[in-house]
Amino acid sequence: EHIPFIHTRYSEKEMVKRSQEFYELLNKRRSIRFISNEQVPMEVIDNVIKAAGTAPSGAHTEPWTFVVVKDPAVKHQIREVIEEEEEINYMRRMGHRWVADLRKLRTNWIKDYLDDAPVLILIFKQVHGFTAKGKKKVHYYNEISVSIACGILLAALQNAGLVTVTTTPLNCGPRLRALLGRPAHEKLLMLLPVGYPSKEATVPHFTRKSLDQIMVTV
Amino acid sequence: EHIPFIHTRYSEKEMVKRSQEFYELLNKRRSIRFISNEQVPMEVIDNVIKAAGTAPSGAHTEPWTFVVVKDPAVKHQIREVIEEEEEINYMRRMGHRWVADLRKLRTNWIKDYLDDAPVLILIFKQVHGFTAKGKKKVHYYNEISVSIACGILLAALQNAGLVTVTTTPLNCGPRLRALLGRPAHEKLLMLLPVGYPSKEATVPHFTRKSLDQIMVTV
Numbered sequence: 070e071h072i073p074f075i076h077t078r079y080s081e082k083e084m085v086k087r088s089q090e091f092y093e094l095l096n097k098r099r100s101i102r103f104i105s106n107e108q109v110p111m112e113v114i115d116n117v118i119k120a121a122g123t124a125p126s127g128a129h130t131e132p133w134t135f136v137v138v139k140d141p142a143v144k145h146q147i148r149e150v151i152e153e154e155e156e157i158n159y160m161r162r163m164g165h166r167w168v169a170d171l172r173k174l175r176t177n178w179i180k181d182y183l184d185d186a187p188v189l190i191l192i193f194k195q196v197h198g199f200t201a202k203g204k205k206k207v208h209y210y211n212e213i214s215v216s217i218a219c220g221i222l223l224a225a226l227q228n229a230g231l232v233t234v235t236t237t238p239l240n241c242g243p244r245l246r247a248l249l250g251r252p253a254h255e256k257l258l259m260l261l262p263v264g265y266p267s268k269e270a271t272v273p274h275f276t277r278k279s280l281d282q283i284m285v286t287v
Numbered sequence: 288e289h290i291p292f293i294h295t296r297y298s299e300k301e302m303v304k305r306s307q308e309f310y311e312l313l314n315k316r317r318s319i320r321f322i323s324n325e326q327v328p329m330e331v332i333d334n335v336i337k338a339a340g341t342a343p344s345g346a347h348t349e350p351w352t353f354v355v356v357k358d359p360a361v362k363h364q365i366r367e368v369i370e371e372e373e374e375i376n377y378m379r380r381m382g383h384r385w386v387a388d389l390r391k392l393r394t395n396w397i398k399d400y401l402d403d404a405p406v407l408i409l410i411f412k413q414v415h416g417f418t419a420k421g422k423k424k425v426h427y428y429n430e431i432s433v434s435i436a437c438g439i440l441l442a443a444l445q446n447a448g449l450v451t452v453t454t455t456p457l458n459c460g461p462r463l464r465a466l467l468g469r470p471a472h473e474k475l476l477m478l479l480p481v482g483y484p485s486k487e488a489t490v491p492h493f494t495r496k497s498l499d500q501i502m503v504t505v
């Protein structure tokens with residue numbers, strides 16, 4: 070069944086202003102790897118995840134699960150899994166180039182933010198679903214859909230005044246999935262430690278590409 | 288080099304209000320497949336792409352190219368490529384299940400919006416980059432990074448009062464890449480027709496999962 074779409078239309082002047090302000094807000098976003106242990110309002114976490122859940126998805130499958138970890142003991146177990154695997158990544162699995170590429174970001178396998186951040190959001194993609202009869206239901210483009218939802222989540226966090234760093238804990242998926250008791254058809258896509266920046270938070274000094282480096286008009 | 292991070296902090300009350308309003312704004316987004324041929328302000332298109340360009344990316348590679356197509360002749364050529372390939376997808380390449388799953392969305396291989404929409408944005412992921420010496424430079428997680436940027440782009444469009452539908456033209460990548468003269472290391476990820484909804488625009492009537500269906504707290 071199809072229903073009429075109700076559209077909110079702004080004047081052109083308003084559209085320019087709104088789009089400019091949204092750009093300026095998001096352009097202040099940075100990946101923050103130094104997070105304060107101060108608590109954040111859980112209503113805000115609910116709202117940013119609700120916002121992420123409005124994302125489009127292939128054939129409206131909504132193939133995402135957001136696991137919000139507040140329990141300090143579980144956060145610490147997550148940290149242990151990630152630091153163990155990351156150390157192996159750095160020391161053995163990945164080549165020199167990978168280590169060199171990441172050096173300028175000063176990331177390494179010590180991740181205090183996994184204990185410090187009051188909230189960790191682990192985002193799982195559901196690689197398939199189930200029909201009413203329990204058969205596998207294909208989830209077209211599940212990784213793209215969940216990544217889009219994560220983009221919206223990042224925008225929502227920035228809009229709310231919270232910080233995070235997008236991380237993809239390499240080779241940690243299966244252990245973290247088991248730790249959190251998620252089913253086998255869910256795969257870890259991303260982990261976002263969320264909170265306020267710590268007082269001494271610094272960021273790598275770099276610029277972003279300009280519009281003419283990323284846009285081509287035909 | 289690392290520099291101090293400047294954070295904008297809101298009161299808890301403001302955070303709750305901002306996050307609630309952002310959710311409500313985005314929850315009004317729908318995929319619109321009936322787009323008016325009315326022109327849109329190009330400054331708004333610039334701003335939404337600038338917003339998308341603030342996305343995080345693996346090792347700050349910014350592996351995206353946004354091709355904005357306004358030329359009616361090129362839009363029409365794009366439509367021809369897509370309708371040709373889509374008809375083959377429907378009739379031959381894809382199974383019954385795919386066709387059945389999409390039937391309830393009433394999409395088919397006739398896509399008026401590709402002519403109607405004043406702007407088509409084709410988003411390419413750069414599967415690798417180049418070093419100063421012209422060697423291949425790995426782009427870690429390029430598809431996830433570009434999909435995150437697309438999520439931000441969709442939020443920016445919604446915030447500006449424009450509509451679109453997220454599309455992934457199956458098997459059309461190589462021909463559209465050639466048509467637009469993009470280099471071989473760029474692969475088509477998504478195509479967004481952008482504009483105002485047409486007066487008679489309808490949408491499939493469905494609900495979204497509720498918070499407790501997508502969020503788990505530990």
Ligand SMILES: Cc1cc2nc3c(=O)[nH]c(=O)nc-3n(C[C@H](O)[C@H](O)[C@H](O)COP(=O)(O)O)c2cc1C
Pocket residue numbers: 123124125126127128129130210213214217316317318319320392394452453454455456490
């Ligand atoms: C990765 C991805 C690919 C999609 N591909 C298509 C497509 O090719 N054609 C189409 O009409 N809709 C496509 N959609 C839109 C979905 O059908 C739509 O998001 C879903 O039905 C939910 O509806 P909503 O966006 O109105 O909330 C796609 C969405 C995503 C996220």
Ligand SMILES: Cc1cc2nc3c(=O)[nH]c(=O)nc-3n(C[C@H](O)[C@H](O)[C@H](O)COP(=O)(O)O)c2cc1C
Pocket residue numbers: 098099100101102174176234235236237238272341342343344345346347348428431432435
């Ligand atoms: C898909 C993806 C994976 C990332 N993985 C990591 C990671 O594992 N660890 C980390 O510290 N940063 C990670 N980042 C963050 C990037 O390094 C960061 O976005 C980039 O350097 C740009 O900085 P900015 O976010 O401050 O603009 C990742 C970003 C993306 C999009």
